[in-house]
Amino acid sequence: xxxxxxxxxxxxxxxxxxxxxxxxxxxxxxxxxxxxxxxxxxxxxxxxxxxxxxxxxxxxxxxxxxxxxxxxxxxxxxxxxxxxxxxxxxxxxxxxxxxxxxxxxxxxxxxxxxxxxxxxxxxxxxxxxxxxxxxxxxxxxxxxxxxxxxxxxxxxxxxxxxxxxxxxxxxxxxxxxxxxxxxxxxxxxxxxxxxxxxxxxxxxxxxxxxxxxxxxxxxxxxxxxxxxxxxxxxxxxxxxxxxxxxxxxxxxxxxxxxxxxxxxxxxxxxxxxxxxxxxxxxxxxxxxxxxxxxxxxxxxxxxxxxxxxxxxxxxxxxxxxxxxxxxxxxxxxxxxxxxxxxxxxxxxxxxxxxxxxxxxxxxxxxxxxxxxxxxxxxxxxxxxxxxxxxxxxxxxxxxxxxxxxxxxxxxxxxxxxxxxxxxxxxxxxxxxxxxxxxxxxxxxxxxxxxxxxxxxxx
Amino acid sequence: xxxxxxxxxxxxxxxxxxxxxxxxxxxxxxxxxxxxxxxxxxxxxxxxxxxxxxxxxxxxxxxxxxxxxxxxxxxxxxxxxxxxxxxxxxxxxxxxxxxxxxxxxxxxxxxxxxxxxxxxxxxxxxxxxxxxxxxxxxxxxxxxxxxxxxxxxxxxxxxxxxxxxxxxxxxxxxxxxxxxxxxxxxxxxxxxxxxxxxxxxxxxxxxxxxxxxxxxxxxxxxxxxxxxxxxxxxxxxxxxxxxxxxxxxxxxxxxxxxxxxxxxxxxxxxxxxxxxxxxxxxxxxxxxxxxxxxxxx
Numbered sequence: 012x013x014x015x016x017x018x019x020x021x022x023x024x025x026x027x028x029x030x031x032x033x034x035x036x037x038x039x040x041x042x043x044x045x046x047x048x049x050x051x052x053x054x055x056x057x058x059x060x061x062x063x064x065x066x067x068x069x070x071x072x073x074x075x076x077x078x079x080x081x082x083x084x085x086x087x088x089x090x091x092x093x094x095x096x097x098x099x100x101x102x103x104x105x106x107x108x109x110x111x112x113x114x115x116x117x118x119x120x121x122x123x124x125x126x127x128x129x130x131x132x133x134x135x136x137x138x139x140x141x142x143x144x145x146x147x148x149x150x151x152x153x154x155x156x157x158x159x160x161x162x163x164x165x166x167x168x169x170x171x172x173x174x175x176x177x178x179x180x181x182x183x184x185x186x187x188x189x190x191x192x193x194x195x196x197x198x199x200x201x202x203x204x205x206x207x208x209x210x211x212x213x214x215x216x217x218x219x220x221x222x223x224x225x226x227x228x229x230x231x232x233x234x235x236x237x238x239x240x241x242x243x244x245x246x247x248x249x250x251x252x253x254x255x256x257x258x259x260x261x262x263x264x265x266x267x268x269x270x271x272x273x274x275x276x277x278x279x280x281x282x283x284x285x286x287x288x289x290x291x292x293x294x295x296x297x298x299x300x301x302x303x304x305x306x307x308x309x310x311x312x313x314x315x316x317x318x319x320x321x322x323x324x325x326x327x328x329x330x331x332x333x334x335x336x337x338x339x340x341x342x343x344x345x346x347x348x349x350x351x352x353x354x355x356x357x358x359x360x361x362x363x364x365x366x367x368x369x370x371x372x373x374x375x376x377x378x379x380x381x382x383x384x385x386x387x388x389x390x391x392x393x394x395x396x397x398x399x400x401x402x403x404x405x406x407x408x409x410x411x412x413x414x415x416x417x418x419x420x421x422x423x424x425x426x427x428x429x430x431x432x433x434x435x436x437x438x439x440x441x442x443x444x445x446x447x448x449x450x451x452x453x454x455x456x457x458x459x460x461x462x463x464x465x466x467x468x469x
Numbered sequence: 470x471x472x473x474x475x476x477x478x479x480x481x482x483x484x485x486x487x488x489x490x491x492x493x494x495x496x497x498x499x500x501x502x503x504x505x506x507x508x509x510x511x512x513x514x515x516x517x518x519x520x521x522x523x524x525x526x527x528x529x530x531x532x533x534x535x536x537x538x539x540x541x542x543x544x545x546x547x548x549x550x551x552x553x554x555x556x557x558x559x560x561x562x563x564x565x566x567x568x569x570x571x572x573x574x575x576x577x578x579x580x581x582x583x584x585x586x587x588x589x590x591x592x593x594x595x596x597x598x599x600x601x602x603x604x605x606x607x608x609x610x611x612x613x614x615x616x617x618x619x620x621x622x623x624x625x626x627x628x629x630x631x632x633x634x635x636x637x638x639x640x641x642x643x644x645x646x647x648x649x650x651x652x653x654x655x656x657x658x659x660x661x662x663x664x665x666x667x668x669x670x671x672x673x674x675x676x677x678x679x680x681x682x683x684x685x686x687x688x689x690x691x692x693x694x695x696x697x698x699x700x701x702x703x704x705x706x707x708x709x710x711x712x713x714x715x716x717x718x719x720x721x722x723x724x725x726x727x728x729x730x731x732x733x734x735x736x737x738x739x740x741x742x743x744x745x746x747x748x749x750x751x752x753x754x755x756x757x758x759x760x761x762x763x764x765x766x
Binding site: 043107110111113114115121122124125126128129132133135136137138139140358360362363364365366367370373376387388390391392394395396397398399400401402405412416419420421422423424425427428429430431432434435437438 | 476513517521525529535536601607608635637760761
């Protein structure tokens with residue numbers, strides 16, 4: 012048999028449940044603009060009924076919990092895409108700086124090569140003319156300078172990229188430390204059966220930031236969350252974080268170490284992956300291409316100059332300081348050997364007025380001096396490769412950004428706070444609360460009636 | 470809930486769209502300002518590489534044209550010098566023909582001989598003509614090519630050399646730019662200086678004047694023949710100049726085809742982008758300004 016007190020308890024239970032639901036709404040509205048916040052949803056269930064004879068009495072409502080609405084798989088996809096984006100961002104921004112060196116101008120390497128051969132062509136019309144000879148030396152000097160500057164700028168950029176590697180590593184360590192702390196808090200709360208969604212949201216935000224920096228694999232196990240790099244080096248295991256460190260390598264650049272193991276080459280995603288690719292592969296390849304070109308050009312011109320005779324009738328010598336045999340550093344150190352314009356070997360037979368050897372020098376313009384290509388063709392292929400890297404990287408970055416936006420949209424549609432929805436919920440909870448309160452009043456009235464029954468009968 | 474929820478945060482998408490529009494406008498403005506669609510290698514990597522090659526070819530064509538201008542002046546100088554040589558040789562021949570006429574007095578012949586002697590030194594000076602400090606008939610030597618030498622039968626000795634220079638005036642096109650003075654003036658059997666010397670001697674001795682005139686006539690024909698070289702060379706440089714001008718035009722057309730901005734397209738794209746930007750900004754301004762909360766009592 013039901014009792015009025017039982018009904019009163021159902022009604023007050025309803026008051027509590029609606030109030031709890033209202034709490035969820037309030038929290039949602041308060042965090043409408045909090046990054047990473049996942050909206051709360053009250054989970055209301057029917058209380059277990061009481062069966063008496065043939066009648067089953069409902070026992071009202073219970074607020075089981077407030078649950079966060081989130082999609083962990085989507086969160087992982089967002090992390091992956093963030094890593095991709097971080098890598099592309101670092102790669103493109105560094106390569107864009109490198110490409111400045113190869114942007115067509117009146118003083119780029121291509122123009123200076125043309126200018127040099129143009130000065131030789133002028134010399135051929137009047138081989139004894141000292142100002143034309145000086146013109147050749149000046150053009151050779153300009154050519155050497157532009158090789159020096161371009162190579163130096165690339166090296167400088169390598170140093171800058173190296174600096175951002177060190178900074179990224181520090182940031183990774185800060186983030187993994189914070190994530191480990193949150194892990195501890197989350198597992199403590201979950202251990203006593205409490206809701207840890209606020210900490211989970213914060214942790215997701217931090218993992219998102221970490222993903223922008225380094226490749227992160229997430230493993231969710233019973234003892235909490237484990238983060239590793241994609242090659243398996245631990246970053247966070249439960250409540251413990253593993254700091255990365257850097258060590259200066261033979262080239263003076265910072266290598267990244269995890270637990271005493273060099274993992275530099277294994278970092279392929281996140282900002283670190285992008286910076287390391289530019290620092291360790293792209294820039295060295297560019298510098299080495301410039302070295303090949305500078306050495307090839309200098310050697311060919313030296314050989315050509317030696318086949319002729321200078322203005323004094325002596326056999327020609329080196330025009331440029333001979334580049335190192337390995338070619339390493341040839342561009343950075345390219346220099347003109349001679350300062351006396353008379354020493355340019357224009358003559359093919361020793362007579363001062365002969366220009367026969369100028370043709371030999373000029374022919375270098377169409378010789379395969381580097382990588383089986385003429386100087387200009389080889390240079391243009393360097394420009395192509397730089398431009399192509401930036402162009403492909405930018406295109407990938409744009410599409411990665413698009414994918415990430417779509418994933419964020421999806422996340423927003425699942426976990427985001429919609430104010431209209433919250434307002435509607437609020438009205439709904441408020442009305443239910445009002446109704447439950449009215450029920451309490453009514454039962455109170457009924458109890459009053461019951462209590463006063465004795466006076467009536469007396 | 471059965472319906473699909475909508476992402477309540479449209480801002481990041483709108484801002485990304487806005488950023489994209491601004492980037493496009495910056496690029497379009499740069500294209501309009503430079504007139505070039507390739508302002509950095511990544512704008513069109515293959516095009517940027519091609520532009521480097523086209524620029525190099527343009528620079529080569531420019532050099533060929535500068536070389537042509539420079540050697541054309543040399544050719545003109547040589548040609549007009551040889552013209553003077555031919556003119557004074559004609560005068561010497563007519564003096565010889567007059568001298569061979571038996572009615573002339575000794576004094577007249579002596580006067581003629583004196584004039585031919587003057588011509589001799591004139592010819593010497595012409596053969597030593599220089600252009601911008603370089604003797605044009607010295608071969609590839611830099612010394613004065615003809616010097617007075619009484620030990621020689623002609624009274625003149627060639628101290629230049631027999632070298633010739635070529636100048637490249639087109640891809641694979643080399644033009645010889647000089648003929649050694651020894652070939653022009655002192656060929657065997659056609660030595661201009663020997664003929665003049667013989668004429669002076671014969672006028673003075675009144676013996677063999679006819680033979681001397683014949684000898685001078687041979688030298689005259691020979692020098693005239695040599696002059697053709699410079700005439701031809703001038704013609705060749707002129708036609709090459711014309712070819713190079715069309716080449717320059719064609720290269721600049723290629724450059725434009727590869728990297729020139731399509732001004733009309735870019736300008737209309739810019740207008741479209743600006744319109745889209747205004748619309749996006751309005752959308753951002755109005756986005757989610759109101760919610761159901763505003764309407765609850």
